Amino acid sequence: MTLSGCVVAVGNNSPAPSPPTTNPKLAGMQYLYGSAEADAISRQAWNALVTYAADRVRRPQPDSVVLAQGATLNDPRFVSCAGKRPAAVFDVDETVLLNLGFEQDDLTGRADRAFPGRWSAWEQSDGHAVLPTPGAAAAIADLRTMGVTVIFNTNRDDAAGATRAIDAAGLGPAVHGDTLFVRTDTPTGDNKDARRWRIADRYCVIAMGGDQLGDFSDLFNTPASVAERRARADGPRVAALWGRGWFVFPNPVYGKALKGTPDDIFPADRRWHPTGEQ
Template sequence: MPAGMQYLYGSGEAAAISIQAWNALTGYVEERVRQRPVSGVVLEEDATLAAPRFASCDRKPYAAVFDVDETVLLNRGFEYDAASGRPYEDARWRAYEITGGTTTVAVPGAKAGIDALRRLGVTVIFNSNRAAANVEATRVAIERAGLGPAVHGETLFLKGDDNTGSLKDARRWRIADRYCVIAMGGDQLGDFSDLFNAPATPAARRSAAEAPAVAGLWGRGWFVLPNPVYGTALKGTLDDIFPADARWAPEP
């Protein structure tokens, strides 16, 4: 049993972290709604991580934007199938999008958090790299987990809605044109900005996440959910992760 799967899909610790993130997110949003912010948390098109600029709020209604997989839904069926060590296959994932919805459940804390956001008058929007061709199955999966409504083109945006592939910024900008986005949640850095996808090494990506100009956003507009199972976080050799100055061995 892969340790990451044990942790994410089976442990009380992962459930606690997820609930903690959702509790923090809803508390933050409630505070921001009271304060009536002048800008949201979506980076504008000309922004950089060193010099971030954010879409203005004006008089737009409030929204919160979330990734789907391992952010609001846990894909237990697909990962059960993969637990034997089967390598990832895009065709297999697309088949799961269509037929695996009955095995998904809401991420711990997600339903309570989403319900709380809607009570505050905040529109909940899903921005996923699931395929637009499978929109109906994705909508059903989200709504079966009690997280809906999810309306394609309004509160559900998918890979294939534009010509940018798995990059999400174009969809975020489209959402920010209509809404004041005061919180975002995801399990990958690309769920917050495509700028995080540019660094080529684990060390560079870690430095990007720690950049002083954006570091204050984690837990204050940008909220990360745990995912040690797949994605951009799982990269790097032993030498990448433990450079020379990080090594220790006991004396003989």
Template sequence: MRGTPIAAALVAMGAGALSGCVAAAIPVAAAAGVYKARQDQPKAEKRRKKAAAAAEAPKPGQVYLAPDGTKVQVTAMTALPPPDGVAKPVSASKAPPGMQYLYGSGEAAALSLQAYAALWNYLHVEIGFRRDKSQIRSVVLSPGSTLDNPKFDLCGKRPLAVVLDIDETALLNSGYERDEAIRGTGYDQQRWNRWEASGADKVEAVPGAAEALAAARRDGITVIFNSNRSAATAAQTAAALDHAGLGPAALFETLWLRGEGEPSGKDARREKIAQRYCIVAMVGDQLGDFSDLFNAPDTPVLARRNSVGGTLLAPLWGAGWFLLPNPVYGTGLKGGVDDIFPPDVRWTDPEEKK
């Protein structure tokens, strides 16, 4: 039957019918694909625009220039401020570790109390019981001294005095540091200038400072402040000291501040104070509060560290020179890993060698 005309006709008919079905099916499928593509196009465009907008979205902390020239900083706020316009504290904000330690920890308070107790003991016992005060030596390095060859002058008939730095030595700038912690943008000189002029009632005494200074005054030892705060804000600085119970302080008598255009070093002011008084103790939170020699340019980190304990100055710590903790700012906060840690202390986890 495969060779008969009828069979051939049936095969031809079947083939024709099959071809017709396929031919009809192709345009229908193509039309469906075009329709679906048109349906998906707006969705794809929407997704593309959304991705582009996310990529270009401002990030918290970035500063942009508004059309009117105003600088605008993007914040991470997720809600608008209250209707009264008073911003509420950011409960999720976390203070930097240094601030947590200095302004919030019992450990830092204990160190401060310890330092001021040592100061008072030194003034009252080592200095107070000396019969011939003219033979006491000043703890200010004499002109021409070096860290390796320090020299100190006899007091003679000059009245005794203790000289202190102010910020984070006698005063805690709690108001300014809180503001800086919330903003998270680091130190701002202009903002600090405004703080000096307006923050006198937002400070606290360093633990132990008020009691030790009051006791020193009762023993007839003059208390003098030597600070890099601006002399232009002397009245506000004196008010801040009074507010914290550390005053009184009078400009160019018991309060020495940085004049316009003067360098940040304190040796020049120290020498002027030393001409009037025999300085029997100094208190600070930076090595520059004791001598500018510690901050010589290009001094390697470890060399600066070794100059404290590896020279003839070592016996002064706790016996004329008293240092307060300050992990928040200052000349002590510098150096990379290789600057701080010498090669002989480098350690590799044995597990990582396997």
């Protein structure tokens, strides 16, 4: 018998496996750690910060950019600069350096591991898997050249590990208790105002940089809806500070910015579907 023209199916007839699920964290990491756009935004922020700081050094102002105790976002009052040398204060993670090693492990490692243990191990690592944010090394060098003391205010717990990471990124020196402050330096947890006030008692803080609003004031950390939180950043007195003393760096990977349902994000009067589709 000749089997010409026949096709014989041989082998496993089980359904094809489902394609792997895309990790929801991937898009933010693609943007922050891989995209040219994030590189450009970071450099844009650093360039603007250095330009602003240079102007403040040439033309000293009576007040710092640190909100004084008792100030509010609607009535912002600032710590005095009288008799103080200029300084710039920066968050560390995703502000002056990128935690490439930790985030790569977070994306590709086992999903059943607890965050605290992994982060503690990362803090104590040798720092080889970090890079400075684009533009950070040159900007920090420029600030120091113009006589501005660079101070790091981080929510890391391990001061020695923070120093290693900062040095590994080429951004040091960072001396704990002098130009480096960590979360355990004050009893206020992740809130940074107590550390900021301690720094502002000694220095005229002319610029601050961070990737979270809490890097500028604890007033942003009080509970609020998505719309309320956005309104705080957009209030007339606060809005004038962005790019004029307060400088934000991009971070679509983690933090308080990544909250909200579609109903929280899109105003009811600004929603749209093609006609006949809902």
